Amino acid sequence: MAALALVLTACGSDDGGDDTSAGGSGGDNGAAAGELDTSVEGEVAVDGSSTVYPMTTAAAELMTVDGSPIQVSVGEAGTGGGFEVFCTGETDISDASRPIDEEEEVPVCEENGIEYTELLIATDALTVAVHPDLAVDCLTVEELVKLFGPKSKATNWQDINPEFPDQEIVGFIPGTDSGTYDYMAADVVEDESETLRKDFETSEDDNVLVTGVSETEGGVGFFGYTYYEENQDKLKAVAIDGGNGCVEPSAETAQDGSYSPLARPLFIYVNNKSYTDEPAVAEFTDYYIANLADIAAGAGFIPLNDEDYAATQDALAGIGG
Template identity: 65%
Template sequence: MRRFGKRAAVVIGAASFLLSTAACGSGGGDGTSGEVAVDGSSTVYPMSNTAAELLAEENSNIEVSVGFSGTGGGFKAFCEEGRTDISNASRPIKDEEAAACADTGTDYTELLVATDALTVVVHPDLDVQCITVDQLKRIFGPDDSATNWSDLDPSFPDVKITGFIPGTDSGTYDYMNADVVASEQEILREDFESSEDDNVLVQGVAGTQGAVGFFGYSYYEENADSLKALEIDSGAGCVAPSAETAQSGDYTPLARPLFIYVSDAAYADNTAVKEYVDFYIENLAEIATIAQFIPLNDSDYAATKSAVEALG
């Protein structure tokens, strides 16, 4: 069971603020009832779950279930099995997943909901502050993999590298693999422990000397007292992950978009899905902030809002 202790406290404390600002949104006092099924990315889970909890304060007749089977698992449930109305994703849908949706007649709308700074974390006692993208590839890629921190740089400590990474169903795994490591083998190294639960990765890195891992920025923020985030040098100097560097484009190549995919038919036919999605997007900036994500800039938010309006 996923734990969100610190985030839950933030949500509870901030709920009254969000709901006071959401009065001009889609509302929820019209008596709409029904069920909404959401699954997919564990990274996006906190946002979609926060939206569900806050909507429940306005309309307790809508029951939203939010799972976190991973981006790939979510698209399987959404496209192939038709078990969900909305799929959370920490990467864009793949061609084969889109084809599976087409085969089952599942039309969908992609909605950008937040920006993430994919964060590389190490054990807090490790005497390393910044790594290059090439060193990042040697840590996580299957080719010429480093086994000791000193393999990467003689000035780094002589400590074994132990890794904790997302599972292969995770969009975070896919993003690191395809957009950062870009290995011809199309996999990350296989001698690291993996899990679809980001909290397992947090505990592994925090409890193991020399450990390294990666996940969404919000999980680092939630556990910053037990982890250290590495700065990344992509050629223009060391840059730390933050909301500002992700939005500005300085945190490359680890700044990434986060999405929800909405079934067009579910939005049109299920008033509960429509109300949940409308509430989610109408209050997107507040939800992102409460769930400790990086809100969209104005132009990206306008595009997302327009995409929802096009759904009708």
């Protein structure tokens, strides 16, 4: 966090509006941060994805470093848990590691008169990790289905692949409120039930999953790339073969599309009324997006390319008509 603070201090949010530089794509997709209005006070309530949590927390803390008195509370109830409170008007912003569900969550927002704007903020490389001593280095998509799918009966790694070690499988996966769970179930396993196997330990706290995998022989789990990167001294990331050979998770492979199908978009959803009626919400959201490239890179995520960043800026500019 301190290193990230130095990055944004160097770029300057009070330097007369010089452009910030994009963090990972090699292009210049930074926005003119402009003058931070340190006279704006108030509170901003955020909840949702544990994957996006470090990025939103970084944005809040960096705005404080730059002199803002705005108080931002950031929860990590999971993407689904975040939408539950967002769609009833209890929060101003919802962190999400998947799009809002059109069948279940959108109707709740509509019932409660919550109009919102989706803002794409970064890309993540969903990372499958195992105990560092486990001799499993690459998994095909078919093997991911055998490992995590709801119909899986695999209890030994050799049930997944006869060439794998004779070792019991012990799984640690996100809970059902997590967008990370939803993404694995719906976009990778692609079972019509959109669920995963129920005999693995679950938690909405990614740190619990990291601890479980790192301390258990035969342990396996999955979470956002940031959590792997922070704990790579005690975990081993598994390469994924999406049909074109084994590819390891990284910023580069997620952005160029080769880390398929586990590269995924990350979002924040902003309550339009909160943005237009509450100066603190508008100030925080504007600051977040203005410094997005540096916040994403510093928090360990893959910054947007120039085209996607421009679309996010346009969406933000369109709030309130």
